[in-house]
Amino acid sequence: MRGILDGDAGYFEPQGRMMMDDAILWLMRSRNVAELSRMQMNNLLGLLKRYPIIDYDGDLGALQVTRDALISLIQTLDKMLLKEVHEVSFYADDFHGEGTAFGETFDMHAITAAHRTFPVNTMVEVTNIENGKKVTVRINDRGPYVDGRDMDLSAAAFEKIADHSQGVIQATFRRLGDEQLIDTCTQAVRRFQKRITRDVRFHRGVPNTWNVGEKISLGANRWFVVRGVTYPDGTFVRMQDFVGPKERFHFTPSQEGEYLFNIGTIDGRMRDMRMEVHSCLME
Numbered sequence: 001m002r003g004i005l006d007g008d009a010g011y012f013e014p015q016g017r018m019m020m021d022d023a024i025l026w027l028m029r030s031r032n033v034a035e036l037s038r039m040q041m042n043n044l045l046g047l048l049k050r051y052p053i054i055d056y057d058g059d060l061g062a063l064q065v066t067r068d069a070l071i072s073l074i075q076t077l078d079k080m081l082l083k084e085v086h087e088v089s090f091y092a093d094d095f096h097g098e099g100t101a102f103g104e105t106f107d108m109h110a111i112t113a114a115h116r117t118f119p120v121n122t123m124v125e126v127t128n129i130e131n132g133k134k135v136t137v138r139i140n141d142r143g144p145y146v147d148g149r150d151m152d153l154s155a156a157a158f159e160k161i162a163d164h165s166q167g168v169i170q171a172t173f174r175r176l177g178d179e180q181l182i183d184t185c186t187q188a189v190r191r192f193q194k195r196i197t198r199d200v201r202f203h204r205g206v207p208n209t210w211n212v213g214e215k216i217s218l219g220a221n222r223w224f225v226v227r228g229v230t231y232p233d234g235t236f237v238r239m240q241d242f243v244g245p246k247e248r249f250h251f252t253p254s255q256e257g258e259y260l261f262n263i264g265t266i267d268g269r270m271r272d273m274r275m276e277v278h279s280c281l282m283e
Contacts (some may be wrong), residue, residue, distance in 0.1 A: 001235040007213045018070075024048065027073055030080060031175075032117035034233040053077045081173070086150035088171045090158035091143075101142035108155040111135065114143035115151050118175065125174040126153065126161065133161035136187060138179055166266060180204070185211060185280035193273045196224055200265050204271040212256060218249040223266045232257020232277070242266065253277040 028047050029039050035090045039047065049055065056063065078175045081220045096108045101162055102120045106112075119125065137157045145150040151173070155164070162169045176182045181190055192205030210216065218226075228238040228247050233255070243249045255261060256279055264270035 007218065018065045020054070020056070020062050020063040020069075021071055023065045023073065024060065027053075027077055031077060032119070033081070035117055051077055051080055053080070053081070060181065067267045081175070082278075084172065085170050086173060087148055087163065087168060088126065088151045088158075089144065089146075089149055089154060089168045090153045090155050090164070092155035094261050100109055100140050103141055104140050106154075110154055111137050111160075112154045113151050113157060114141035115136040115140060116141050116144075119178070121179045123176040123179050123184065123187075124151075125176060125187065125246065126151065126157070127172045127174070127180050128161040129172060131161070135160040136176065138184075183209065183211070185278070191241050196220065196263055196271060197269050198232060198263055200224055204277055206261055206263075208274075209276045209278065210253060212253055212277055214280075215250055215252045218251070219245075219247065221245060222238045227262040227270065230260040231255065231264070 002149075010193045021041065024047070025039065025044060028034070028051070029036070033047065033051060034038070047164050053126055054060075056122045083219050091106075091114070092108045094234070095106050098106050100114075113124065113126070115122075115124070118139045120139055123136055124139060125134055127134045135153070135154060141152075144150075149168070158164065158169075161171070176187055177189065182188070185188055191208045192202070193208065194202045196202065196204035200220055202218055202220045202224075205217075206218065207216065219225075220243070222245060224243055225244065226241040227238050228240075228241050229251065230236045238241060241249055253275070256277055259275045259277060261275065262270060263273060
């Protein structure tokens with residue numbers, strides 16, 4: 001939470017008591033409810049007027065936060081955000097082929113969106129409240145820069161939930177998480193196998209489930225070795241690929257079924273990690 005709950009001298013104080021004003025500000029920032037310049041302590045009352053997640057008239061800076069109270073705040077704000085209605089439009093030909101705020105090339109045919117505060121690569125489910133149609137988009141640009149508007153979809157994304165002739169729709173947002181942690185087909189949270197041994201761990205790990213054609217990148221805190229991979233058809237490919245702490249092992253599954261990774265440490269300890277791969281047929 002560095003940069004969110006810093007002490008007076010600019011230092012993060014993990015052992016310090018969390019007070020209610022700090023907790024609310026952290027929560028608002030973690031949900032990107034407004035631009036960072038507007039999410040400052042001197043505007044806390046304004047944020048609470050928009051999102052009244054606590055009923056308390058006293059000094060929030062003098063009220064210590066309990067675990068249960070923090071969970072309640074999180075749940076209350078998340079429910080409010082799910083119901084919040086946003087104005088959504090789209091951008092297309094005039095920007096096709098131009099650079100986005102994050103260095104990508106804008107493709108009007110891709111399923112992406114621009115948002116002022118959501119982090120790059122955040123997956124967001126957008127629901128047209130008029131017809132109930134949904135589309136899951138990846139944030140890859142900043143904007144829109146029109147007062148009152150909260151998101152610009154790519155032309156292809158907008159087309160999935162509304163006719164282009166509408167131009168602007170009312171929608172709700174459900175923030176799913178970073179694209180690397182969300183299965184873009186099922187929208188489920190991905191689970192990873194991280195531990196090779198007690199002392200050697202992957203930064204992210206071998207996923208329990210994955211999609212055909214989607215690249216995996218494995219890195220760990222210490223040296224490890226990929227002895228080989230058994231494919232769904234039973235073929236074993238011997239690799240003996242030694243990977244250092246600053247290196248990555250890359251693998252892209254090409255067929256559906258169960259893959260078995262034989263992974264070990266440089267001192268000879270080994271373990272198997274299984275990964276179930278499916279085909280993802282996006283509309």
